[in-house]
Amino acid sequence: MKIALLGYGKMGKAIEEIAINRGHEIVLRVSEDIEAYNLDELEIDAAIDFSIPKAAYKNITTAFKHKVPVVCGTTGWLDDYEKVTKLCKEEDSAFLYASNFSLGVNVFFELNKKLAHMMKGLDDYAVEIEEIHHTEKLDAPSGTAISLAQQIIAENPNKNGWQLDHADKDEIPIYAKRIKDVPGTHTVSYESKIDTIEIMHMAKSRQGFALGAVIAAEWLKDKKGVFTMRDVLSSLF
Ligand SMILES: NC(=O)C1=CN([C@@H]2O[C@H](COP(=O)(O)OP(=O)(O)OC[C@H]3O[C@@H](n4cnc5c(N)ncnc54)[C@H](OP(=O)(O)O)[C@@H]3O)[C@@H](O)[C@H]2O)C=CC1
Numbered sequence: 108m109k110i111a112l113l114g115y116g117k118m119g120k121a122i123e124e125i126a127i128n129r130g131h132e133i134v135l136r137v138s139e140d141i142e143a144y145n146l147d148e149l150e151i152d153a154a155i156d157f158s159i160p161k162a163a164y165k166n167i168t169t170a171f172k173h174k175v176p177v178v179c180g181t182t183g184w185l186d187d188y189e190k191v192t193k194l195c196k197e198e199d200s201a202f203l204y205a206s207n208f209s210l211g212v213n214v215f216f217e218l219n220k221k222l223a224h225m226m227k228g229l230d231d232y233a234v235e236i237e238e239i240h241h242t243e244k245l246d247a248p249s250g251t252a253i254s255l256a257q258q259i260i261a262e263n264p265n266k267n268g269w270q271l272d273h274a275d276k277d278e279i280p281i282y283a284k285r286i287k288d289v290p291g292t293h294t295v296s297y298e299s300k301i302d303t304i305e306i307m308h309m310a311k312s313r314q315g316f317a318l319g320a321v322i323a324a325e326w327l328k329d330k331k332g333v334f335t336m337r338d339v340l341s342s343l344f
């Protein structure tokens with residue numbers, strides 16, 4: 108496959124290494140305004156966007172206009188998600204966003220949903236989410252923590268939203284910590300006066316995120332429509 112990397116920072120470089128090892132060719136590396144590049148002449152099979160929150164919308168929608176399928180891992184831009192999916196359908200293109208591409212986190216998401224379902228009637232337990240990332244991360248809370256909160260809210264009628272660092276009774280607090288070099292750790296805990304139930308995922312490197320993104324691009328290549336990582340991993344869950 109011919110792959111365009113929209114964003115060539117820590118994740119772009121990790122994805123490049125894995126894509127080349129899997130026999131793909133990187134035909135474009137974008138680190139600035141996408142309009143500076145000629146997408147049409149490169150015969151791109153898929154673009155993978157791991158850029159910055161304020162660039163993601165333009166990168167994605169520009170790729171659609173050039174009929175390039177987009178896998179997006181950039182977080183912190185989701186206020187524009189509905190606009191992007193509408194445009195994807197209008198342009199007859201393909202789009203797959205995941206707040207976290209690692210297989211382990213996608214298993215963790217399934218555990219989180221099951222645990223939330225079991226805990227929804229147990230009012231003695233207070234739920235909270237903690238995420239820890241490296242100090243260069245631009246957004247807080249992490250996209251993964253938001254996905255975890257949304258999954259709990261979907262299961263629990265007593266929870267209507269989330270807030271960073273504090274929460275009302277009907278909300279889930281998300282605590283975001285920044286510590287040098289941490290690739291990404293997420294913990295969901297339910298605490299009562301007598302015990303604590305906790306599930307945790309700790310990434311040891313960026314390799315899992317990068318491999319998942321390349322697998323998603325291979326999967327998306329000849330498809331049309333809007334997908335999630337659950338579609339890619341449907342045979343597992
Ligand atoms: N979904 C997932 O599984 C994962 C998601 N992420 C997310 O991916 C994103 C990138 O993370 P990471 O690689 O660690 O961050 P980095 O800061 O290392 O990389 C971002 C890169 O984007 C570049 N950039 C700036 N403007 C543009 C633009 N207009 N178009 C394209 N690229 C641009 C930056 O260039 P410059 O430095 O010159 O400004 C930088 O090289 C973040 O949003 C992060 O949360 C990260 C890991 C996993």
Ligand SMILES: O=C(O)C1=N[C@H](C(=O)O)C[C@H](O)C1
Pocket residue numbers: 182206207240244245248249250251252290291292316
């Ligand atoms: O910025 C990061 O590094 C990461 N971002 C993603 C997120 O916001 O959830 C995924 C992963 O945890 C690493």
